Amino acid sequence: MNARVAAQNGIEVEGLVREYRKGPRAVDGIDLAVAPGEIYGFLGPNGAGKSTTVHVLTTLLPPTAGTARVGGFDVVKEGAKVRTLIGVALQEAALDPLLTGRDHLRLQATLQNVPKTDRATRAEELLHRVGLADAADRKVAGYSGGMKRRLDLALALVHSPKILFLDEPTTGLDPQSRTALWEEVALLRREAGVTVFLTTQYLEEADVLADRVGIIDQGRIVAEGTPASLKAEIGRPSLHAIPRREEDRPQIAAFLARFGDPLESTRDVAIRLRDGLGLTDIVRAVDADGVEVADLELRAPTLDDVFLAKTGRTLEGATEEAAAEQGPARR
Amino acid sequence: MSAVPQVGAIARRSVVRTARQPASAIPPLIFPIALMAVNAGGLRSSTHLPGFPTDSFLAFALAVPFIQGALFSTMNAGTDIARDIQTGFVNRLSLTALREWALLVGQLSGVIALGIVQAIFYVSVGLVVGVHFASGAAGILVLLFYAALVSLAFGALGAFLAYRLGSGEAIQAMFPVLFVFLFISSMNAPRNLIGVDWFRRAATLNPVSYMIECVRSLIIVGWDPEALILGFGFVAAIGVVSIVLASRSLRLRMTRT
Numbered sequence: 001m002n003a004r005v006a007a008q009n010g011i012e013v014e015g016l017v018r019e020y021r022k023g024p025r026a027v028d029g030i031d032l033a034v035a036p037g038e039i040y041g042f043l044g045p046n047g048a049g050k051s052t053t054v055h056v057l058t059t060l061l062p063p064t065a066g067t068a069r070v071g072g073f074d075v076v077k078e079g080a081k082v083r084t085l086i087g088v089a090l091q092e093a094a095l096d097p098l099l100t101g102r103d104h105l106r107l108q109a110t111l112q113n114v115p116k117t118d119r120a121t122r123a124e125e126l127l128h129r130v131g132l133a134d135a136a137d138r139k140v141a142g143y144s145g146g147m148k149r150r151l152d153l154a155l156a157l158v159h160s161p162k163i164l165f166l167d168e169p170t171t172g173l174d175p176q177s178r179t180a181l182w183e184e185v186a187l188l189r190r191e192a193g194v195t196v197f198l199t200t201q202y203l204e205e206a207d208v209l210a211d212r213v214g215i216i217d218q219g220r221i222v223a224e225g226t227p228a229s230l231k232a233e234i235g236r237p238s239l240h241a242i243p244r245r246e247e248d249r250p251q252i253a254a255f256l257a258r259f260g261d262p263l264e265s266t267r268d269v270a271i272r273l274r275d276g277l278g279l280t281d282i283v284r285a286v287d288a289d290g291v292e293v294a295d296l297e298l299r300a301p302t303l304d305d306v307f308l309a310k311t312g313r314t315l316e317g318a319t320e321e322a323a324a325e326q327g328p329a330r331r
Numbered sequence: 332m333s334a335v336p337q338v339g340a341i342a343r344r345s346v347v348r349t350a351r352q353p354a355s356a357i358p359p360l361i362f363p364i365a366l367m368a369v370n371a372g373g374l375r376s377s378t379h380l381p382g383f384p385t386d387s388f389l390a391f392a393l394a395v396p397f398i399q400g401a402l403f404s405t406m407n408a409g410t411d412i413a414r415d416i417q418t419g420f421v422n423r424l425s426l427t428a429l430r431e432w433a434l435l436v437g438q439l440s441g442v443i444a445l446g447i448v449q450a451i452f453y454v455s456v457g458l459v460v461g462v463h464f465a466s467g468a469a470g471i472l473v474l475l476f477y478a479a480l481v482s483l484a485f486g487a488l489g490a491f492l493a494y495r496l497g498s499g500e501a502i503q504a505m506f507p508v509l510f511v512f513l514f515i516s517s518m519n520a521p522r523n524l525i526g527v528d529w530f531r532r533a534a535t536l537n538p539v540s541y542m543i544e545c546v547r548s549l550i551i552v553g554w555d556p557e558a559l560i561l562g563f564g565f566v567a568a569i570g571v572v573s574i575v576l577a578s579r580s581l582r583l584r585m586t587r588t
Contacts (some may be wrong), residue, residue, distance in 0.1 A: 060422060080428075088426050094419035098351045099344065110340035111427035139351070155423070 009036045009085065009162035009195045011057065015066035018052050026052040028219030029066065034197060034212075039189055041210025041227075042199040043303060045315055049219040050199035051091055054167045057197065058088045071163055087161030091168045093152040097141035101132050101151050104140065105158060112159035126154040130184065146177030153184065163195045164188065170205060182209050203303040203315060215307055222310040227303060234301035234309055236260070236275060239282060240268045242295040255291050256282075264314060272305075273298075334433040341434055345441020348411060356445075359403035360452050363396030370395075370519060380524055385551040390462045393453065394546035395518045397474070398539060400449040401481045402509050408442045409489030409502040416497045416584060425585045435574075435581055439486050446482025450475050457550070465553040474549050477562065481542060484570035487577045494580035516540040538565040 011034040018027040027049045034040040042050050055061040057068055059079040068075045071085040095104060105123035114122055127133045130150040140148065149169060156164060166185065170178040186209065188194045200206050206213045207227045215223040215230075223230055241256060243249050252269045253262065259282060260271035279298045286293060307315045349356045367389070375388045385391050415421050424434060454471055457464070464470055492502055515530065516539040525531040534540045545562020548555035 058426060060425060083426060084428060086426075090419060090422060092419040094423045096344070096348070096415075096420060098348045103344075103347065107340050107344055108423075108427065110336050111424065111429045113428050116336065 009071050009193075010034055010038075011040075011071075011163065011195065011197060012069045013053075013057070013066070014068075016053070016056060016063050016068055017065040018049075018056055018061060019064045025064075025219055027056065027063075030214075030216070030219070030221050032214055032221065032224070034195060036195050037189060037193045038211045039185065039196040039198060039209055041206035041213040042197065042216060043201070043203070043206040043213050043307075043315075044199075044216035045201055048216045050201075050216055051167050053216070054088075054090070054165050054197070054199060058086060058165050059083055084159075085161060086163045086165060087156035087159070088165045089149075089152045089156045089167065089169055091171070093148045095140045095143075095148055095151060098139060100137050100139055101127060101143070101147075101154075102136040104151060104155060108155045108158045114159055122158060126157060129157075130154045131180070144177075146173050146180075149173060149177065149181060150184075153181065157188070160192070161194070163197070166196065166198045168199055168201065170200070170202065178205070185209060201315065207303055213303065215303070215310060217307070217311045223306055230303060230306045231301040234272075234305045236273050237301060238263055238270055238272050238299050238305065239279070240265070240270045240297045240299060241293045242268045242297075244292045244294045248292060252291060252293060255285075255289060259285070263308070334430050337429055337433040338437040338440060341429075341437020342440035342444065345408070345411070345438055346444050349407065349441075349445055355407045359400045359407070359445075359449055362403065363399040364453070364456055366399065367392045367396055374519060377520060377524075382521070382524055384521060384547075387462065387551075389457070389460055390551050391547065392519075393457045393462055393550055394543045395513075396453045396456075397450060397478050397546050398481065398518075398542050399513060400453065401446055401478070401485045402506075402513060404442055404445055404449065404482060405485035405489035405509070406502060406506050407489075408438065408486050409493040409505075410499045412438060412490055412493035413497060413499040413502050416493065417499065421585060431581050431585055432578065434585070435487075435490060435577055438490060439483055439574075442486030442489075443479045443482045446486070447475055447479050449482075450478030462550065464550055466549045470549040470553070473559075474546060477545060477549075477566070480563070480566050480570065484566050484573055487570060487573035491573055491577035491580055494577060494584045497584070512537055512539045516543060518543055538569065541565045 011032070013030060013032045016027055016030045017025065019025045030049075030053065032040070042053065044050050052061065056063050057070055057075060059075050059082050062076055070082045073081040073085070075082055099107070102123055105126060106119055109119040109122055124133075127136045130153055132147060132150055132154070135143065135147060140151065143151065153166075153169065156166075169185075170181055173181065182205070185196055185198070189196055198205075198209065210227065212224065212226050213230060214221050223233075225233075239256065239260065241252050243252050249269060256262070256269060256271045259277055260273045263270040263272055279296065282296060286296070304315050307313070371388045371392050377383060378386050378388050378391070383391075415424075454474065466473065489502065492505055496502065515533045516537045517525070517534050522531055522534050522540060525534060541558075541561040542565060544558050548558035548562075552558070
């Protein structure tokens with residue numbers, strides 16, 4: 001990315017490292033560039049380093065090494081300038097349960113130096129935008145998880161930022177709230193040209209929303225590109241067979257191994273198909289060999305397949321591993 | 332851009348929070364008055380001791396709620412700040428254009444506003460039960476000003492503990508420690524009439540004694556320069572030290588580049 005473009009509202013990161021005093025290297029030398037107006041999805045399991053990266057890029061944590069420029073400003077030397085350009089919704093919504101939605105917006109507008117004459121109008125506009133106008137004067141303690149997330153997004157937008165950081169914005173939300181938030185983010189980019197840096201552990205979210213995806217694991221970016229190009233790298237589809245009887249599983253696995261590399265799966269028996277093979281070839285072989293399966297399904301590559309190919313683990317498995325390994329919160 | 336609106340917004344939040352949780356707003360008003368009533372009932376006869384400065388124990392004891400109420404507010408303010416740290420609200424504030432000093436001043440302004448409301452309540456209770464303020468209306472104004480200073484000093488101490496410890500539970504654990512200072516003071520008897528030697532010496536070394544005596548002098552003596560100088564002096568010293576410590580801890584807590 002050239003410097004002029006980065007100076008508008010892009011993000012540039014080079015060799016970024018963040019080590020915790022008594023912990024691991026949470027971010028281990030990442031390089032990335034986000035173009036102005038782009039939605040960049042930062043995908044990875046829990047503990048991969050996504051939130052730490054966001055904390056560094058939003059000036060909440062200094063990096064141990066490397067450089068990062070947000071909107072053309074260095075996050076270490078020009079933190080205050082960076083903060084004027086960015087809107088941030090961190091993983092924990094951090095709202096005051098005793099304040100109303102409107103109280104929050106007015107407080108945030110004042111702290112972000114929005115002119116006094118514009119504060120009430122801006123608050124009203126954002127409350128309507130995120131669908132909280134009817135709940136504006138209710139205490140946040142009575143809000144649902146989805147409402148809190150929407151208010152958090154509104155707070156991040158109060159000073160019309162050019163760059164928006166969203167750290168796992170839909171974690172814990174119901175599908176309807178998740179879709180509503182996706183639409184809002186897409187609209188922001190479309191109408192206001194806002195650059196969005198979005199972390200997520202949901203494949204679908206990255207797939208639907210992001211122009212480009214960076215996949216992070218154990219502090220390193222293991223793959224980067226558009227969702228389509230990343231999936232195209234994998235190329236071959238996977239085949240999933242559901243055994244009619246559980247005891248047939250080993251036999252079916254051995255049978256399918258003739259057609260591709262086995263994949264880790266607890267729900268079914270799966271392989272990555274070898275080049276040139278299709279579902280019809282497998283069906284014919286199943287009939288010919290008299291193998292009993294309840295169902296056969298061919299699936300196009302997903303970002304989870306990309307994660308598996310790059311790390312040897314599924315995203316879900318990595319998240320469970322991270323949860324098991326994770327000790328007390330660190331800082 | 333001026334930081335005054337930011338200070339105002341933070342102070343307003345502090346007041347609104349307290350007003351919306353009666354469970355934390357009412358105890359600082361009621362408990363000190365209730366304790367004063369109990370003490371006045373049980374210790375009324377001590378006014379017959381030779382050298383006791385007044386024949387109304389209520390007038391003598393009315394000084395205590397001002398200090399005790401400020402201690403309650405300190406704990407509430409500290410716990411609120413610690414909760415902001417624990418929930419990540421401080422991170423939210425760190426990501427705005429808010430200046431560190433504006434946050435501290437805003438939070439302390441809220442504590443002072445509540446301290447003045449409490450002091451007005453205690454003065455009103457005193458007037459209702461027939462306490463005569465020897466220093467008159469001007470003395471009541473000085474008393475309210477002093478209550479504001481005490482709230483500022485103790486509020487800054489609460490803020491320091493909150494920024495330093497970052498945990499509401501830790502702040503609550505400090506409460507009994509601060510209360511020990513209140514009880515080992517001249518809250519229930521003039522220092523010269525305390526018979527137990529070690530207690531009298533501890534009360535003499537305890538700055539809280541001088542704060543109580545400052546308020547008490549305005550109620551039962553009138554204008555006592557020595558009591559006023561000592562009272563204002565100690566509260567100013569505690570305030571300056573607490574504000575410096577709170578500012579330093581806040582800078583460390585609001586980690587931003």
